[in-house]
Amino acid sequence: xxxxxxxxxxxxxxxxxxxxxxxxxxxxxxxxxxxxxxxxxxxxxxxxxxxxxxxxxxxxxxxxxxxxxxxxxxxxxxxxxxxxxxxxxxxxxxxxxxxxxxxxxxxxxxxxxxxxxxxxxxxxxxxxxxxxxxxxxxxxxxxxxxxxxxxxxxxxxxxxxxxxxxxxxxxxxxxxxxxxxxxxxxxxxxxxxxxxxxxxxxxxxxxxxxxxxxxxxxxxxxxxxxxxxxxxxxxxxxxxxxxxxxxxxxxxxxxxxxxxxxxxxxxxxxxxxxxxxxxxxxxxxxxxxxxxxxxxxxxxxxxxxxxxxxxxxxxxxxxxxxxxxxxxxxxxxxxxxxxxxxx
Amino acid sequence: xxxxxxxxxxxxxxxxxxxxxxxxxxxxxxxxxxxxxxxxxxxxxxxxxxxxxxxxxxxxxxxxxxxxxxxxxxxxxxxxxxxxxxxxxxxxxxxxxxxxxxxxxxxxxxxxxxxxxxxxxxxxxxxxxxxxxxxxxxxxxxxxxxxxxxxxxxxxxxxxxxxxxxxxxxxxxxxxxxxxxxxxxxxxxxxxxxxxxxxxxxxxxxxxxxxxxxxxxxxxxxxxxxxxxxxxxxxxxxxxxxxxxxxxxxxxxxxxxxxxxxxxxxxxxxxxxxxxxxxxxxxxxxxxxxxxxxxxxxxxxxxxxxxxxxxxxxxxxxxxxxxxx
Amino acid sequence: xxxxxxxxxxxxxxxxxxxxxxxxxxxxxxxxxxxxxxxxxxxxxxxxxxxxxxxxxxxxxxxxxxxxxxxxxxxxxxxxxxxxxxxxxxxxxxxxxxxxxxxxxxxxxxxxxxxxxxxxxxxxxxxxxxxxxxxxxxxxxxxxxxxxxxxxxxxxxxxxxxxxxxxxxxxxxxxxxxxxxxxxxxxxxxxxxxxxxxxxxxxxxxxxxxxxxxxxxxxxxxxxxxxxxxxxxxxxxxxxxxxxxxxxxxxxxxxxxxxxxxxxxxxxxxxxxxxxxxxxxxxxxxxxxxxxxxxxxxxxxxxxxxxx
Numbered sequence: 001x002x003x004x005x006x007x008x009x010x011x012x013x014x015x016x017x018x019x020x021x022x023x024x025x026x027x028x029x030x031x032x033x034x035x036x037x038x039x040x041x042x043x044x045x046x047x048x049x050x051x052x053x054x055x056x057x058x059x060x061x062x063x064x065x066x067x068x069x070x071x072x073x074x075x076x077x078x079x080x081x082x083x084x085x086x087x088x089x090x091x092x093x094x095x096x097x098x099x100x101x102x103x104x105x106x107x108x109x110x111x112x113x114x115x116x117x118x119x120x121x122x123x124x125x126x127x128x129x130x131x132x133x134x135x136x137x138x139x140x141x142x143x144x145x146x147x148x149x150x151x152x153x154x155x156x157x158x159x160x161x162x163x164x165x166x167x168x169x170x171x172x173x174x175x176x177x178x179x180x181x182x183x184x185x186x187x188x189x190x191x192x193x194x195x196x197x198x199x200x201x202x203x204x205x206x207x208x209x210x211x212x213x214x215x216x217x218x219x220x221x222x223x224x225x226x227x228x229x230x231x232x233x234x235x236x237x238x239x240x241x242x243x244x245x246x247x248x249x250x251x252x253x254x255x256x257x258x259x260x261x262x263x264x265x266x267x268x269x270x271x272x273x274x275x276x277x278x279x280x281x282x283x284x285x286x287x288x289x290x291x292x293x294x295x296x297x298x299x300x301x302x303x304x305x306x307x308x309x310x311x312x313x314x315x316x317x318x319x320x321x322x323x324x325x326x327x328x329x330x331x332x333x334x335x336x337x338x339x340x341x342x343x
Numbered sequence: 344x345x346x347x348x349x350x351x352x353x354x355x356x357x358x359x360x361x362x363x364x365x366x367x368x369x370x371x372x373x374x375x376x377x378x379x380x381x382x383x384x385x386x387x388x389x390x391x392x393x394x395x396x397x398x399x400x401x402x403x404x405x406x407x408x409x410x411x412x413x414x415x416x417x418x419x420x421x422x423x424x425x426x427x428x429x430x431x432x433x434x435x436x437x438x439x440x441x442x443x444x445x446x447x448x449x450x451x452x453x454x455x456x457x458x459x460x461x462x463x464x465x466x467x468x469x470x471x472x473x474x475x476x477x478x479x480x481x482x483x484x485x486x487x488x489x490x491x492x493x494x495x496x497x498x499x500x501x502x503x504x505x506x507x508x509x510x511x512x513x514x515x516x517x518x519x520x521x522x523x524x525x526x527x528x529x530x531x532x533x534x535x536x537x538x539x540x541x542x543x544x545x546x547x548x549x550x551x552x553x554x555x556x557x558x559x560x561x562x563x564x565x566x567x568x569x570x571x572x573x574x575x576x577x578x579x580x581x582x583x584x585x586x587x588x589x590x591x592x593x594x595x596x597x598x599x600x601x602x603x604x605x606x607x608x609x610x611x612x613x614x615x616x617x618x619x620x621x622x623x624x625x626x627x628x629x630x631x632x633x634x635x636x637x638x639x640x641x642x643x644x645x646x647x648x649x650x651x652x653x654x655x656x657x658x659x660x661x662x663x664x665x666x667x668x
Numbered sequence: 669x670x671x672x673x674x675x676x677x678x679x680x681x682x683x684x685x686x687x688x689x690x691x692x693x694x695x696x697x698x699x700x701x702x703x704x705x706x707x708x709x710x711x712x713x714x715x716x717x718x719x720x721x722x723x724x725x726x727x728x729x730x731x732x733x734x735x736x737x738x739x740x741x742x743x744x745x746x747x748x749x750x751x752x753x754x755x756x757x758x759x760x761x762x763x764x765x766x767x768x769x770x771x772x773x774x775x776x777x778x779x780x781x782x783x784x785x786x787x788x789x790x791x792x793x794x795x796x797x798x799x800x801x802x803x804x805x806x807x808x809x810x811x812x813x814x815x816x817x818x819x820x821x822x823x824x825x826x827x828x829x830x831x832x833x834x835x836x837x838x839x840x841x842x843x844x845x846x847x848x849x850x851x852x853x854x855x856x857x858x859x860x861x862x863x864x865x866x867x868x869x870x871x872x873x874x875x876x877x878x879x880x881x882x883x884x885x886x887x888x889x890x891x892x893x894x895x896x897x898x899x900x901x902x903x904x905x906x907x908x909x910x911x912x913x914x915x916x917x918x919x920x921x922x923x924x925x926x927x928x929x930x931x932x933x934x935x936x937x938x939x940x941x942x943x944x945x946x947x948x949x950x951x952x953x954x955x956x957x958x959x960x961x962x963x964x965x966x967x968x969x970x971x972x973x974x975x976x
Binding site for chain 1: 867868874875877890
C-alpha cells in the first residue's frame, strides 16, 4: 500500500462576513458567518495527483490555502507526512515539514513581484531557507531551475513584465521548486492561460512530477483538465466534498447528481451531436446555504429527506459519495449522457 | 444567395503608439449570412475582440480602423459619425460583453435600462415598452419577471445578469448580435444554460450572431461557421464541423490537439511550443511559422492569404500544395 | 555594477514615465522652475549677490531702495531692499532655503510616520487597524494650522520665547508633519489592502517569510507610487503652511526669516508705497507652489495606468 502523504480530516474554515460592529448595532443584525469549507476529508498518497473540482464559491481554493497554511482551519486536522500541521503553532513546530509544501498560483500576472528581477524571485526561497550559501552557487541553482522549467538561465536578469503569461507561470513553478518541495498545491495553475499554453504547462507539470517524484493537490474548475492530470478527483459543492473517486471511476460512473451535472455541462468538442440538458438553477449563496443536502434545490432526485438531513459520506468501490439517493438505491444508472429525472 | 447581414472586407485596425504603429487586425474579411452564427476564436492577442469592437464602432482610442470596410445590410458603417453609429448600436446591432456586471449600469433598475433602450430606438409608449421588457425577461428565463424588472443589477446572480444583458441586446430586434466572450465569466453549469439560451433566442428572432470567444467548446456547440484568428489575421475559416474535425491550418490542428478531452486520456497533450507573437514583433512571412511543425522555406518569406482547403479556407502554403499536388 | 547602472538608466529613459514627461511642455517648465528654486535656495550662500544676515555689509542708507527699473533703483539691488537695507533677492533666496528645509523635513517626518502606520494598519488589520484609523479620523477634524498653533503655544509656554526661537524650526517641522501624516497612512493602508491579497505576497508567505520581511521587501516597494505623488503635493502644502504660520508670527523668528516671515515683514510697508518688500517674496512663494503642484499632478497621471 502506498504511503499517505497528506491527510485532511473534517477540515473546516469559517469566515466572518458580518458588517462592522457599529452597523450591526444600528441594524440590529447579528454576526454572519460563511462556512467556506465545512467538514472536508480526503487523503493523498505520495506521487499521485489529487484534484478538487467545483464551481466558484465551492471552497476548493480555500482548501488549498488551508493546506499550505495561508489560512488557519476553524476545525479539523491536516496531517502531512505524519506531522500535525493544523494551526499556526503546529506549523511552527514542524517548520521543516511545512517547507516541504509549495504552491503555484492562478494569476501569473499577480503572483510575481513586479519590481523584482526573475533571478531574485526564484532565489528568495533558497536564500531564506539557506538551502545554498554563496552568490555564485545560488545563481547557478537559479539557472538550473530556469532550464528545468524550459526557460533560459539568462532570463534571470529580466523583469516579470518582459514575459508572456505562460512563461510567467513557468517562473512561478521554478520559484516553487526552489524550496525543494515534495508536495505542490496548484491553485488553478492554467485557468488564466490560453489553451496552447495550458497544454505546455500541463505537460511540464507532468514531466516534473515524473522526474522529481512530486505529489500534487490540483485545484481546477475545468473537468477536462482535471480528467487529464489526476489520479483521484474530489468534487466540491458549497464547502463540502460531495464525491471523490479514482479518475476513471468518477468519469466513467459518476454517482452524485452534481457530478453528473458537471459532466453534462462539458462542451461537446467531438461534435457527436450529444444533446446537453443544461441544469436549472445556480449555485446558492454560501452565506445562506440550503438546509439538508445543499444541492437539493437543483437536484432532480431530491426528496423530503434531502431537504432535512445532511447526507454523510458513503464509501463505495473506488471512492466515496455523500448522497441520500445513492444510499437509498434510487439513483438511476448513468448513461454517459443526461441525468434522467426521477420524478 | 441572400445578401449577407454583415460583410467585413480587408479590415485593418491600427494602434498608434510611441514605439510605432501596432496592427491589431490585419486584412480580415468575412461575412455573416442572415440567421447564421459565426464563431470567431483565437487566443489572447489574436485580435478577435478587436474585430468585434471595430464592427460595433467601439474601438478604444487610439485604436482606429485604418483600412477596409464594414457593411451592415449593404450599408457601410465604418465611416459613420458617432451619432449615426449610436442609432445602429442597440437598434440593428446588439452587444453582449464578457462581464455582465459592467455592461449594466448599477445605479438603474434593469427595467429602466430596458425601457430606455426600447424607447430610444422603437416608436412605442412607455407602457408598451415596459410590457415588451417584461416579455423579454420572461423569454430569457427570468422567473417572476413582473417583479424582477424593478430590481437593481446587484440583486441578480451572475447567470441571471447575463440573461438580462441578453434581453437588453435583443430588445429592439437587432439583425446582428455581437457576443464577446459571453460565458467566460460564468461557472461551467451556467455557461451551458446561457449558450443554449443564446442559440435558441437568436434562432427564434432570426438574428445573426458574431460570437467571439477563446473557448473551442462554446464554438463547437453554437457556431455554424468559425473563423480561427492568429496574430491579427484569420488563419482558417469554414463550416464549424470541417474546421474542428478536419482542420487544414497547422495552428487550428495544434489548438484542437491542445485541448484535453474527457473522451480519451492522452499521456501528453499536443502542445504548440512558444507563444503568440507580440503585436510589435510579428514575424515575416506566415505569422505562425516559428511555432509551426510543418514549416518550410516559403513560410518564412511569403505571407499566405486565405485559400481553398477542403470545405474551408486556410491561410497556409501547405493548403495550396495540397490543391496543386 | 556599471552594466547594471547603465541598464537601469536606459530603462528609465525608455520608460513610459519619462516619455510622458518629455511630451508635456508644462511639466518640463515646472520641473525647470522647481529646479531653479532648489538650486537658488540650497546654494544661496554662494549664489546670492549679498549676504542679508551679515550685519557688517548692511547699510541703513540703502533701506527701501525700489526695484532697479524704478527712478530711485540701484543696480546693486535688482529687486530692491527692505527696511533694513537688505537685498531682497538675496533675502528671498535665503528665505526659500529655510522654507524648503522646513518643507522637506516635515514631509519626510509625515511620510515616515504615515507610511509606517499605514503599513501596520493595512497588513495586520483588526484591532490595530481600527485604533490607528480612528486616531487618524480624529486628527483630521483639526485643521493643520490649529494643530501647529496649539503645539507652538505649548512649546512657547514650556520654554519661554528665547529658547523657543532656537527650537522654532523643530517645532514647525513637528507640527506640520503631524498634521499631514493621515493622508499617507490612509493611502498606504488602502494600497496594502489591495497588495496584501495579491498572489506574490501569498507566495512569500508560503515560502515562510515573516510578516515584517514581507512588508518591507514585497509590500512597501509596491505601494510607494501614490506616496510619491502625495509627498510632492505635500511639499507645496507644507511650504504654504510654514509661510502661513510665519506670517501669523508663530513660525520662524525674523533672525532666520523664511518666505512667510519676509511677506509678514513687508506687509507692514504695503500701504506706505514700498510694495516690493512683500510682493516679490509672495510671487516667489506662489510660483514655487504652483510649479511643485503641477509636477505632482503630472506624476499622479503618469503613475496611474488608468489615465494613460
